[in-house]
Amino acid sequence: MYEFSQKALGTRPSAIREIIKNMNDPSMISFAGGNPAVECFPIEEIKKYSAKILEEQPVRMLLYGTTEGVPSLRESALAFANRYGRISTAEDDIAILTGSQQAMDFTARVFCNEGDTVVAEDPSFVGALNSFRAYGAKTVGVPMEDDGVDIAALEKAFAAVPKPKLFYVIPNFQNPTGLVTSAAKRQVIYDLAVKYDVPVLEDNPYGELRFEGEYIPPIKSLDQKGLVLYCGSFSKILAPGMRLAYIIANREIVEKLVTVKQCSDTHTNSWSQMVCDEWLRHSDTEAHIRAIRRVYERKCRLMLAEMDREFDQRVRYTRPSGGMFLWATLPKGVDMTAFVLEAQRRKVAVVPGSAFLCDEDGSTQCFRLNYSTPSDEDIVKGIGILGGLTREVCAGL
Amino acid sequence: MYEFSQKALGTRPSAIREIIKNMNDPSMISFAGGNPAVECFPIEEIKKYSAKILEEQPVRMLLYGTTEGVPSLRESALAFANRYGRISTAEDDIAILTGSQQAMDFTARVFCNEGDTVVAEDPSFVGALNSFRAYGAKTVGVPMEDDGVDIAALEKAFAAVPKPKLFYVIPNFQNPTGLVTSAAKRQVIYDLAVKYDVPVLEDNPYGELRFEGEYIPPIKSLDQKGLVLYCGSFSKILAPGMRLAYIIANREIVEKLVTVKQCSDTHTNSWSQMVCDEWLRHSDTEAHIRAIRRVYERKCRLMLAEMDREFDQRVRYTRPSGGMFLWATLPKGVDMTAFVLEAQRRKVAVVPGSAFLCDEDGSTQCFRLNYSTPSDEDIVKGIGILGGLTREVCAGL
Numbered sequence: 001m002y003e004f005s006q007k008a009l010g011t012r013p014s015a016i017r018e019i020i021k022n023m024n025d026p027s028m029i030s031f032a033g034g035n036p037a038v039e040c041f042p043i044e045e046i047k048k049y050s051a052k053i054l055e056e057q058p059v060r061m062l063l064y065g066t067t068e069g070v071p072s073l074r075e076s077a078l079a080f081a082n083r084y085g086r087i088s089t090a091e092d093d094i095a096i097l098t099g100s101q102q103a104m105d106f107t108a109r110v111f112c113n114e115g116d117t118v119v120a121e122d123p124s125f126v127g128a129l130n131s132f133r134a135y136g137a138k139t140v141g142v143p144m145e146d147d148g149v150d151i152a153a154l155e156k157a158f159a160a161v162p163k164p165k166l167f168y169v170i171p172n173f174q175n176p177t178g179l180v181t182s183a184a185k186r187q188v189i190y191d192l193a194v195k196y197d198v199p200v201l202e203d204n205p206y207g208e209l210r211f212e213g214e215y216i217p218p219i220k221s222l223d224q225k226g227l228v229l230y231c232g233s234f235s236k237i238l239a240p241g242m243r244l245a246y247i248i249a250n251r252e253i254v255e256k257l258v259t260v261k262q263c264s265d266t267h268t269n270s271w272s273q274m275v276c277d278e279w280l281r282h283s284d285t286e287a288h289i290r291a292i293r294r295v296y297e298r299k300c301r302l303m304l305a306e307m308d309r310e311f312d313q314r315v316r317y318t319r320p321s322g323g324m325f326l327w328a329t330l331p332k333g334v335d336m337t338a339f340v341l342e343a344q345r346r347k348v349a350v351v352p353g354s355a356f357l358c359d360e361d362g363s364t365q366c367f368r369l370n371y372s373t374p375s376d377e378d379i380v381k382g383i384g385i386l387g388g389l390t391r392e393v394c395a396g397l
Numbered sequence: 398m399y400e401f402s403q404k405a406l407g408t409r410p411s412a413i414r415e416i417i418k419n420m421n422d423p424s425m426i427s428f429a430g431g432n433p434a435v436e437c438f439p440i441e442e443i444k445k446y447s448a449k450i451l452e453e454q455p456v457r458m459l460l461y462g463t464t465e466g467v468p469s470l471r472e473s474a475l476a477f478a479n480r481y482g483r484i485s486t487a488e489d490d491i492a493i494l495t496g497s498q499q500a501m502d503f504t505a506r507v508f509c510n511e512g513d514t515v516v517a518e519d520p521s522f523v524g525a526l527n528s529f530r531a532y533g534a535k536t537v538g539v540p541m542e543d544d545g546v547d548i549a550a551l552e553k554a555f556a557a558v559p560k561p562k563l564f565y566v567i568p569n570f571q572n573p574t575g576l577v578t579s580a581a582k583r584q585v586i587y588d589l590a591v592k593y594d595v596p597v598l599e600d601n602p603y604g605e606l607r608f609e610g611e612y613i614p615p616i617k618s619l620d621q622k623g624l625v626l627y628c629g630s631f632s633k634i635l636a637p638g639m640r641l642a643y644i645i646a647n648r649e650i651v652e653k654l655v656t657v658k659q660c661s662d663t664h665t666n667s668w669s670q671m672v673c674d675e676w677l678r679h680s681d682t683e684a685h686i687r688a689i690r691r692v693y694e695r696k697c698r699l700m701l702a703e704m705d706r707e708f709d710q711r712v713r714y715t716r717p718s719g720g721m722f723l724w725a726t727l728p729k730g731v732d733m734t735a736f737v738l739e740a741q742r743r744k745v746a747v748v749p750g751s752a753f754l755c756d757e758d759g760s761t762q763c764f765r766l767n768y769s770t771p772s773d774e775d776i777v778k779g780i781g782i783l784g785g786l787t788r789e790v791c792a793g794l
Contacts, residue, residue: 002647002650003508003562004507004653005506005507005509005510005562007506007510008506008507008656008657034461035461038456041455046451047451047452047455050448050451051444051447054444054447058438058440058443058444059438059440062438062637062639063432063435063636063638064431064637064638065638098495098666099662099663101661101662102661102662104660105661109404110402111399111401111405113404114511127663130659130660131661134657165400239459240459241459241666241668242666242668243663243664256405262524262527263498263501263502263524263528264498264502264528265495265496265498265499265502265662266496266498266640267640268640269638269639269640269666269668269669270639270640271447271639271666272666272668
């Protein structure tokens with residue numbers, strides 16, 4: 001009945017969110033979500049800072065703010081991003097966003113015309129892919145290897161005509177695979193971006209959640225040409241319901257992003273911004289992050305141990321050193337979609353890997369498991385059920 | 398250096414926000430803003446509900462929420478919108494948005510392709526016009542009369558080929574003019590929308606701020622065909638920094654808007670939503686709104702009385718019965734832009750009317766004054782300065 005735009009007709013609802021929405025069934029064990037572990041929210045501190053702000057500067061908090069963000073948070077978030085080693089240059093600027101998803105949305109809007117291509121790791125975060133597609137961009141996938149994208153395939157994608165407008169990459173504990181791009185590959189990615197003049201959108205929501213191995217500097221830290229847009233999030237270390245992220249990029253790009261934001265949500269909620277600023281300035285954020293890492297490490301190891309015991313040995317899976325997700329691959333001959341649906345019927349939810357493919361019509365043997373949201377008890381019970389199912393479906397091979 | 402999209406190249410920063418940004422000079426008296434009167438924020442209640450939520454359901458508040466909004470707020474906001482008489486039908490749905498600006502952004506995205514036209518009152522709210530332009534839509538203006546748009550011009554705009562994709566209208570205390578669309582014209586607008594099958598985006602941020610005359614039901618209340626998208630805001634009655642608005646429309650449209658929101662900011666900040674829900678359910682919102690109206694009435698009457706005394710009689714201006722703005726017209730022969738710049742030099746800021754024109758290259762003799770933000774003292778002092786300037790510039794005519 002309505003004459004919607006091409007953009008609206010082309011936008012599909014996120015498969016993950018639709019699954020989550022249909023999972024109100026309280027008897028379902030969900031490995032499908034992407035929620036941080038609720039026991040990691042610094043509730044007492046949020047309470048304290050919230051009360052302090054409402055007491056001391058309620059009017060500043062309740063009035064309109066500037067589009068680029070609360071000045072004090074822009075400072076403290078920039079310092080936070082640079083704390084392990086400087087990643088921003090003097091040519092860069094920072095803007096506060098209403099969650100990382102807004103970075104994908106606005107970056108796509110600023111760079112992509114209808115029909116342009118965006119290169120991404122394949123598989124990749126479906127929310128980002130959908131943001132690019134929402135502006136009529138085609139998503140071109142580069143296969144993931146254990147240490148990051150296949151470099152030869154990346155160069156081929158960069159060299160395509162017409163030139164891609166963006167490369168979207170999650171170097172740390174990638175969603176959905178849990179994989180990390182090595183330092184060596186980060187350098188090669190940056191060098192190729194320079195060679196082919198392709199801006200890189202580096203999404204780092206999980207970087208703080210490393211529980212094993214060494215910190216690897218982001219691609220942004222290599223950037224002297226203003227080609228990398230770096231996006232950090234407070235969803236996994238503070239709380240996702242606060243909707244708070246930031247982007248650091250050359251000031252010419254940030255200016256464009258801020259102009260788009262002015263026409264979209266004007267500015268990010270001030271309460272969130274001011275609470276986060278207090279938290280960054282006055283809390284022991286390092287101790288908090290260390291505590292989160294311990295919880296995630298325990299949950300990840302528990303899930304892996306259960307999988308090692310319960311899963312058919314022909315099922316392969318990643319062994320993450322951080323983040324929230326792991327990625328399992330069913331052997332050839334098993335119908336992945338039927339497996340996921342049967343798991344749901346047995347009250348265990350996982351996300352079919354097809355949701356994360358750059359080619360929406362592609363097929364895969366993979367599915368994603370989240371270990372941050374479920375309780376330890378549910379991890380044991382749910383992996384038991386899934387494991388039984390893997391043994392059943394593999395038995396016939 | 399960067400290859401930005403056509404959309405990004407076409408987006409201009411809002412003239413108002415740029416002026417506001419450059420007005421950090423504390424000696425400036427600003428009639429240029431659009432902030433609600435800060436003395437009207439229900440600070441104690443926000444404190445109370447915030448503390449209650451953080452005490453009773455912190456995890457629900459801090460986790461990811463559903464894109465369409467907190468269910469309880471969707472219910473209470475719908476009841477609030479329908480409280481003077483039902484405006485939604487059984488075919489409608491409601492979604493919570495991160496401020497009204499997001500309604501303009503998402504509605505434009507859902508309906509407009511590059512090159513489409515959006516019809517709007519002329520002058521109109523620059524933030525909305527910029528949202529439409531950001532998607533490559535052309536804004537076609539219909540001149541304002543004292544009781545709403547010129548109907549003959551509206552019909553001509555609706556009958557144009559190709560058909561416009563939207564009509565954007567602020568029926569109550571319009572920004573920037575302060576004018577109200579009469580009940581009779583609302584009916585004619587709706588009938589024309591049906592006749593020409595043009596969806597209407599009815600923006601009602603100021604409707605609660607009526608301090609004179611009778612309530613007029615919104616255009617949405619006439620809508621049996623699902624052609625009207627109604628947008629209400631909590632920025633003027635609760636607090637703008639909370640970034641909270643809602644849209645009521647046919648569920649097919651709301652579904653599209655929610656899909657866009659999923660790819661943009663995922664969901665609106667939960668703290669704001671839950672505090673607002675508590676406020677709607679447990680506070681005497683009517684008494685609060687009556688109190689706001691009294692403040693705005695006093696400020697408006699004060700500004701008008703000062704203008705009546707201080708302004709050259711050849712300057713005409715609207716006499717609002719609600720809202721936050723009034724609209725002044727300088728006599729022919731006076732250079733409006735030079736007037737506004739000289740006023741700024743004398744430390745009084747107003748917004749040049751050209752910022753609000755549908756034709757960005759058009760010219761006007763008008764400027765906008767805001768009476769909700771400045772103190773009574775600043776209203777008297779600032780209007781004294783402006784008045785002196787009007788007498789100077791008119792003396793030469």
